[in-house]
Amino acid sequence: MVLSKDRPPETAAPDASTFVKGLATAWRGGEVRPTHRQEPAPGRHWRTRSDPFAAVWPVLLGWLEEKPDLEAKAMLQRLQTSGFGEFSDGQLRTLQRRVKNWRKQIVQQLIYGAVPQPTQISTES
Numbered sequence: 001m002v003l004s005k006d007r008p009p010e011t012a013a014p015d016a017s018t019f020v021k022g023l024a025t026a027w028r029g030g031e032v033r034p035t036h037r038q039e040p041a042p043g044r045h046w047r048t049r050s051d052p053f054a055a056v057w058p059v060l061l062g063w064l065e066e067k068p069d070l071e072a073k074a075m076l077q078r079l080q081t082s083g084f085g086e087f088s089d090g091q092l093r094t095l096q097r098r099v100k101n102w103r104k105q106i107v108q109q110l111i112y113g114a115v116p117q118p119t120q121i122s123t124e125s
Contacts, residue, residue, distance in 0.1 A: 052091055053098060
C-alpha cells in the first residue's frame with residue numbers, strides 16, 4: 001500500500017458484533033478500583049478547637065442534675081441571657097453533643113453500675 005501526503009491512511013473499521021461480544025469481558029482488563037472518587041479522609045480523635053463550654057460546664061451539670069430532661073437549646077438560651085459568657089446560636093450543636101455524652105454516661109451508670117473513669121481503667125492483662 002502506498003501512502004500519499006494528501007489522504008489519511010485507511011484503518012479497518014471494527015466489526016460491531018465483535019465489539020459487542022467483547023464488552024462482556026472488557027471490564028476484566030480495566031481498572032480494579034474506581035479512580036474517579038477520592039478515598040475518604042481518616043477520622044480524627046482529637047479536638048481542633050478549644051471547648052467553648054469548658055468554663056461553664058459545672059453550671060450546666062447543675063442544671064442537668066436539677067432537670068435531666070432539659071434540652072440543650074433551652075440551656076443555650078439560658079446561658080445567653082444569664083451572662084455566663086458570650087455564646088452564639090452556632091454553638092448549639094456542640095452543646096447538644098456534650099449533653100448527649102453526659103446522658104450516655106448516666107445511662108451506663110444506671111445499667112452497669114459505676115463506670116470506671118479513663119484514669120481508673122487498669123492496663124494489666
